[in-house]
Amino acid sequence: MxxxxxxxxxxxxxxxxxxxxxxxxxxxxxxxxxxxxxxxxxxxxxxxxxxxxxxxxxxxxxxxxxxxxxxxxxxxxxxxxxxxxxxxxxxxxxxxxxxxxxxxxxxxxxxxxxxxxxxxxxxxxxxxxxxxxxxxxxxxxxxxxxxxxxxxxxxxxxxxxxxxxxxxxxxxxxxxxxxxxxxxxxxxxxxxLVTEPDQVVLGADPEFLMCRTGGGLVMASRYFPRFGRVGCDAIWHGQNRADKPLVELRPQPTNDPRQLVIRLYKGMLVAAKRVNMPQIQWLAGALPHPRFPLGGHIHFSGISVNFKLLRALDHYLALPMVLVEDKRGVYRRPKYGFLGDFRPQFHGGFEYRTLPSWLISPVLTKGVLAAAQLIVARYPFLPATDFRDLSVQRSYYNGEKENLRARAARLWEELRLLPEYKVHQRYLDTLSEFLFSGKTWDESKDFRTLWKLPPYHR
Known part of the structure; x- marks a missing residue:
């Protein structure tokens, strides 16, 4: 050849x-x-x-x-x-x-x-x-x-x-x-293919689980409809297909990451009022329950999807997030969370499906959405080709943080060099501090605490 x-x-x-x-x-x-x-x-x-x-x-x-x-x-x-x-x-x-x-x-x-x-x-x-x-x-x-x-x-x-x-x-x-x-x-x-960040319309449908203190699942389908701004995912639990454990937030799309975060928060408030069970935990991340991997899917409207864009999202978003994921997140891959996972949408855009549920904290949520918008707007100027190396792919799928840390730092600096980085610099810098702090999220903890969501008592 x-x-x-x-x-x-x-x-x-x-x-x-x-x-x-x-x-x-x-x-x-x-x-x-x-x-x-x-x-x-x-x-x-x-x-x-x-x-x-x-x-x-x-x-x-x-x-x-x-x-x-x-x-x-x-x-x-x-x-x-x-x-x-x-x-x-x-x-x-x-x-x-x-x-x-x-x-x-x-x-x-x-x-x-x-x-x-x-x-x-x-x-x-x-x-x-x-x-x-x-x-x-x-x-x-x-x-x-x-x-x-x-x-x-x-x-x-x-x-x-x-x-x-x-x-x-x-x-x-x-x-x-x-x-x-x-x-x-x-x-x-x-x-x-190049556009301004504020021309990229963002949507999302991040998932989370509700569990009792003893570990038993609370069925989302008992409290939420199949469709709606707060709903349950189609995946069922056990033999009864009506029992659906995954909660999905589906905020109205917007070109402002901050506004999308506000709409996500309002959806969480609706969910908290409807469930009204302070004794349960709300869990996000990659795999807080061994049978139900969670996704943090991001939707882009009016954007044509191609492999170049997907590879940019894989490099500049999926790879750095490995540094802070809970160690159990590796078991979500490769059935879920595989590189380049996307789905075309009826509105002419697409859904990027590789990321785990980033509802873990407001810092993660704000930073991920701001970074996603920046990457999609300016990806033709991003030079990374790390994933052409099979060993880097293995490190991603195996969650080998130390093998990825230096690469992730270089990738983030390439994002920082984009003039448009300053548009949401506060969100991006805060996310960067978390990514390179050496800390990891704990997806066995109730994420309502970091969001300051109230537990509602009867």
Whole structure:
């Protein structure tokens, strides 16, 4: 595989044809890496980092990347019911093909017979296709790529596995056109990716649990509706699907992190009045109860999601937060809290889902929301590429604080150098003091104390 990156040059009169001619090699394969020209930080100007591409030449490295992110891979010998080939550019699945053969035997990752594939209609929204799409995007992200082909398989029992990830696959005409259009679209969009912080509208749905002193769960569904500004999550407890233990706060979105914190606080006041049980504890963080991992999901409206943005959030927010998390938080990952976890939203934005519940304290909440807004607004100028190193990924997933501390300090200084840092400097500086204090949060403690929430007595 040729490792040298293509320096993409655009002809403004025929940019799409120009892109297609450059990215497709004479062997009808996709060029494995692309470098662009521009004023932004290097991560924005490289599609398919050359280090990531080189690493994927080793199948052992490829499998290690996938496994550390919690993605299912195949054993040396397995039976597959179906295979899928997905062409992906960052968060977009461009094309999907499914095998026509009912069953195929793989040995050591090599198929024993050539298979025919049919194109899956883009409107196909069946459960299997949705699952395959989501896992394939995760697989591409986990291997450090921006574009490529992901091969997936369906095993007996309808379990999905990742078979391969290729940065330089062979292409048919449809693939050539799809990749050319996606890459051209990214280049065209580059100048519009930077925005002012106050143009980034924030929402959130952080979760928390209520537990009795003896450890028994208090069902959120007894006090809160499924939907609403304060509601319960869909996850149920035990055999009764009506018993839902997770409380979610869902404040009205705003472009002001301070206002969002106020709305979160008002939601907590509503919850405190409705439950009216001072003898219970309110618990946040990553995993205060071993069966119920918690999330601190942040929503961004009017913002296009791409891998560059997700990697910036992973570097400048998820990585530093490991320094202060309770030691039990490591067990939330990688099923939850995996890097680059996102979900598109109906309003045209997206939800970043990697973080644990940051309701632990007002300091954490204010700082996380302010940092998230800053990162999303100015990520094209942020230079970090730490996560292309597999050892850094392992340190994140294993919660190895000391291995991450120096990196986190450097990352925070890169945030501090942004002129827009001063917009919410008080929140960000206070969060920084906490992150590098050597302290950790204790998610077995009632977080109402730090929020000065009143316990209501009858």
């Amino acid at each position: 040729e490792m040298e990156a293509l320096n993409l040059i655009l002809d403004n009169t025929e940019s799409l044809r120009s892109v297609r001619d450059q990215i497709v090699t004479s062997e009808k394969t996709l060029t494995p890496s692309i470098r662009l020209q521009g004023i932004y930080a290097e991560p924005m100007l490289v599609l398919n980092d050359e280090v990531a591409v080189k690493g994927l030449a080793s199948r052992e490295h490829k499998i290690a990347c996938l496994k550390i992110h919690g993605l299912p891979t195949i054993a040396e010998k397995t039976t597959l019911l179906r295979q899928y080939i997905l062409c992906i550019f960052q968060t977009r699945v461009l094309l999907v093909y499914c095998s026509k053969v009912r069953q195929a035997w793989l040995a050591g990752g090599t198929k024993t017979k050539r298979e025919a594939f049919r194109r899956v209609p883009s409107a196909d929204n069946t459960r299997e296709v949705r699952r395959i799409r989501a896992l394939a995007i995760r697989a591409l992200y986990a291997t450090g790529l921006d574009y490529g082909v992901v091969k997936m398989g369906i095993q007996p029992g309808n379990t999905a596995v990742v078979l391969d990830v290729k940065p330089a696959p062979r292409l048919n005409k449809g693939m050539e056109a799809a990749f050319a259009e996606a890459i051209n679209g990214y280049v065209t969009q580059l100048p519009r």
